[in-house]
Amino acid sequence: MDCFIHALPKCEHHVHLEGTLSPAHRLLCAQRNNIALPNNISSLSVLEKELYPADYDYEEGQDGSDYLREFLANYYGAMEVLITPEDFRGMAAEYIERARKMNVRYAEVFFDPQAHTSRGVPLETVMQGLLQAREDEKKLHEGKPDYVRIEYILCFLRDMSADSAIETWKAAVNGGYLKDIIGVGLDSDEDGHPPQKFDEVFEAARKAGLKITAHCDVDQPGCHANIAYVATKLGGPRNHDGPTELFLTPKYDAGADRIDHGLNCADNPELLELIKKSNLGLTLCPMGYSKHLGPESVFRKLELIKQTGIPFCLNSDDPAYMCRYKEKVVIDVQGKTGWTMEEIAACEINAIHMSWTKDLEFKKDF
Numbered sequence: 001m002d003c004f005i006h007a008l009p010k011c012e013h014h015v016h017l018e019g020t021l022s023p024a025h026r027l028l029c030a031q032r033n034n035i036a037l038p039n040n041i042s043s044l045s046v047l048e049k050e051l052y053p054a055d056y057d058y059e060e061g062q063d064g065s066d067y068l069r070e071f072l073a074n075y076y077g078a079m080e081v082l083i084t085p086e087d088f089r090g091m092a093a094e095y096i097e098r099a100r101k102m103n104v105r106y107a108e109v110f111f112d113p114q115a116h117t118s119r120g121v122p123l124e125t126v127m128q129g130l131l132q133a134r135e136d137e138k139k140l141h142e143g144k145p146d147y148v149r150i151e152y153i154l155c156f157l158r159d160m161s162a163d164s165a166i167e168t169w170k171a172a173v174n175g176g177y178l179k180d181i182i183g184v185g186l187d188s189d190e191d192g193h194p195p196q197k198f199d200e201v202f203e204a205a206r207k208a209g210l211k212i213t214a215h216c217d218v219d220q221p222g223c224h225a226n227i228a229y230v231a232t233k234l235g236g237p238r239n240h241d242g243p244t245e246l247f248l249t250p251k252y253d254a255g256a257d258r259i260d261h262g263l264n265c266a267d268n269p270e271l272l273e274l275i276k277k278s279n280l281g282l283t284l285c286p287m288g289y290s291k292h293l294g295p296e297s298v299f300r301k302l303e304l305i306k307q308t309g310i311p312f313c314l315n316s317d318d319p320a321y322m323c324r325y326k327e328k329v330v331i332d333v334q335g336k337t338g339w340t341m342e343e344i345a346a347c348e349i350n351a352i353h354m355s356w357t358k359d360l361e362f363k364k365d366f
């Protein structure tokens with residue numbers, strides 16, 4: 001089974017680029033930029049041991065929002081070493097290289113510009129690095145069987161202001177970067193920051209022809225209402241996209257184009273119905289919640305969603321922190337569920353249908 005999963009061409013639609021910042025690259029950037037790591041750590045093995053606690057292994061049943069806050073503090077703290085385009089390029093290049101080794105053939109990757117601009121690192125620096133890594137991959141591998149196609153999704157941080165999101169959007173427009181991203185997303189701390197707060201910026205993105213998605217994290221206060229809003233309203237009126245039978249096309253009156261996480265819809269039959277009716281897919285990261293919410297609850301919900309026929313795909317979220325990149329996520333989900341090869345392959349087929357690229361060529365790899 002593990003060999004089958006390794007060889008299976010895979011897609012990933014829920015991975016935060018900054019969540020792939022490895023201890024090794026963090027140390028390299030810290031040294032290059034003369035930045036002291038916490039506790040003046042200067043050795044890789046100590047960094048791994050002290051700042052990347054295995055699997056963020058919190059007590060099962062710990063409150064979900066505390067878990068997310070604690071994780072986010074570590075996640076943002078680590079980014080202080082990312083200063084130059086080369087730092088961002090190296091981070092993206094490392095993810096692409098890992099993707100290649102796992103037979104991930106296509107990924108739509110989130111990044112968080114405000115986590116950098118708020119530290120004085122300009123959007124141009126971030127974009128230069130990300131785009132260069134993608135160019136390098138194209139130059140060296142396009143046309144070969146191991147080519148990894150990358151699209152970028154610009155995320156707004158929901159615990160920053162709506163004005164800050166608009167400012168970020170304008171910087172992306174003025175920098176000419178809309179052509180370089182495929183969509184926009186919404187992440188960070190959901191508690192007290194419902195999607196409605198960002199109506200204006202999501203409507204602007206939809207008018208500009210970008211795809212839209214938003215995190216509806218697991219066990220966040222208000223998560224059911226947030227899932228319903230994202231599924232029906234986020235982004236305002238939908239452009240006519242020209243549905244193709246190859247891709248999952250949300251209904252004209254749906255909101256976002258996908259939902260990130262959204263696992264808790266399983267608790268609510270009306271939400272399940274709504275998501276199904278809207279023809280939306282979920283980008284789930286089951287192993288990311290399995291430890292702190294308890295595997296029983298997570299896999300019960302996953303099986304329930306599967307039974308409804310709502311499309312979902314399996315993703316890593318923040319693999320450098322959660323200790324599992326995409327291939328290991330699929331292996332571990334299979335281990336927990338006992339799904340057959342056909343059922344595992346169906347998740348990857350869902351992922352193809354949930355893809356946003358217009359590049360139909362990539363389907364040939366599957």
Ligand code: ADE
Pocket residue numbers: 016019068075187188189215217317318
């Ligand atoms: N940003 C990075 N990882 C995240 C997650 N799991 N939830 C919300 N925001 C995030």
Ligand code: ZN
Pocket residue numbers: 014016187215260317
């Ligand atoms: Zn996420």
